[in-house]
Amino acid sequence: MNTAAVVRQVSHALAEAKELYRESNTESYAQHVAASRALPGGNTRTVIFVDPFPITLTEGKDAQVKSLDGRWYRDFLGEYTAGFYGHSNPHLRAAAMAALDRGWSMGGHTEAEAEMAFLLQERFPSMELLRFANSGTEANLYAISTAMAYTGKKKIVVFEGAYHGGVFVFSGASRHPLTAPFDFIVAPYNDIEGTTALLAQHANEIAAVIVEPMQGSGGCIPASLEFLQHLREWTALHGTVLIFDEVMTSRLSYGGMQAVHTITPDMTTLGKYLGGGFSFGAFGGRSEIMNVFNPLRPNAIGHAGTFNNNIFTMTAGAAGLKHVLTKSLIEEVNGRGEKLRRQLNELVSGSSLPMTFTGRGSMMNVHMTRANVRSVRDLKDNIVPLRDLFYYDMVREGFWIAKRGMINVSIPTTDADCEALLQAVSHFVESRADLVLS
Known part of the structure; x- marks a missing residue:
């Protein structure tokens, strides 16, 4: 040809x-x-x-x-x-209409946010504790920043073809002008040897490795089980936070691709459909990592966001998880x-x-x-x-x-x-x- x-x-x-x-x-x-x-x-x-x-x-x-x-x-x-x-799912519509009837933007805690958190925690046991955001982009931004704060390290490993949101685009050789100014190491996806070589060069500096179990925007390219297992083993050995970006792939099984592969990441990010059609993001993981946000603890890290627990996302999202999915x-x-x-x-x-x-x-x-x-x-x-x-x-x-x-x-x-x-x-x-x- x-x-x-x-x-x-x-x-x-x-x-x-x-x-x-x-x-x-x-x-x-x-x-x-x-x-x-x-x-x-x-x-x-x-x-x-x-x-x-x-x-x-x-x-x-x-x-x-x-x-x-x-x-x-x-x-x-x-x-x-x-x-x-x-x-036009009737469960989601009913939930959204009920939220309208009760009032919105109330500026306080609601029962709905805890219910939504419990439902996600049940499906994704790796999320021992979690917090909400407004998109997968935000969830990944917070997860990466959390890993840096927790480990005290600065470098982040991502993969060619990855998309972790509007400020994390790694589709080409050149850096996307809107990519967040983190210290990224871009490794070859599904290439154990090539990735290992890069990891070895920066072993003591890497805060996190973030990976999509199947690259979505990169063209629906699944990661091999062996590749993901290798990342899990390497990060565990070197005290590096392994983040599974399941913003898209969480829909591929009841517990996402981490359940399919029986691999437990240190942190997980979610987004997309889980908000029932409303803006949604979530990030969570091991308790010792996520407890840096516990406001009852001294020196806790603040995590703001006016609409993190907005009633439409929490109510519709919970309705979808309970009655549909x-x-x-x-x-x-x-x-x-x-x-x-x-x-x-x-x-x-x-x-x-x-x-x-x-x-x-x-x-x-x-x-x-x-x-x-x-x-x-x-x-x-x-x-x-x-x-x-x-x-x-x-x-x-x-x-x-x-x-x-x-x-x-x-x-x-x-x-x-x-x-x-x-x-x-x-x-x-x-x-x-x-x-x-x-």
Whole structure:
């Protein structure tokens, strides 16, 4: 396959797809133009922007979303894993309405925050004590800072392709300009030998190693059991805090990926869907670490945040954990995702298009390469224009996915939805096969 020639042909097809996109979404374009008068590029969240303009959404129901242009889409994005419950779960709605009736922003402790903490503690025993925040970004910021304060050390090990929130982006060789000014050591993901070499160079200076058991924004790339076990053993031996960022992966089993792998980290961070659709973050871990925040202790560290215990997140989050996210339901949804990803890979395996779907359970990502993807280093031949074309073709077929190729199965996603997606991908494979044929 001549990659340069493929890119030229795909670019032509992509231009045509974008033109159809423009013609089909005129109301969204008008809204984008209006929004641009107050927001830079009409945008306040980079990941949801789409060139030449984003589709504006007006409504969501179950596993569907509706655009300003009047079209309904099968939602296979699920708000980048935060929309696990779908858009109209009655338990979450009832909880939020009850919170409205009782009053909000009361400026004090509530029963709801303790209940939410108990529910999380039960599912994630590694969180012997925990505290709330307003996003996964905040949770990771606090967890890293806590590890530094607890150990008295300054260096933090992260991994290539990692995303730990808006101020912790490690997708490329250069440092993202908004990355927090910590002393980071960037190690190769899923590479025990390469990581060990870097750890050895700074063994006495490392406060924490933070890792996603499966990189989410990096392309749904699972860490191997051996890799995670090695990190656990090394950090325990050197007095380093091991942080599992389970902001996304906690939805992959009742107790997250730490339960699947039976690895207990020193700290865990959570976010996304656990707030029941409201802003949510949590960080916690071993009692001796988290007790640095105990205000009854002398020299306790203060941790502020007006909305840390906001009543909507605490009430809706607890309702979801109590009434919706049973162990059997989580297994069912992740089983549906496993089946879908397996079927998608079987579908594309005989195609002329270089495509593979990575992931685990209800989370997956398409990559336009035939490589065995174990880290972002394996994506050097990924044909990004072909992935963009896939996005526009899926939107035209009525599917809402991430432009970067992320696809998620949510609780209300049905077998019929999955079958429809398989048919749409099959059509893409057939209709676009000529783009890579010499």
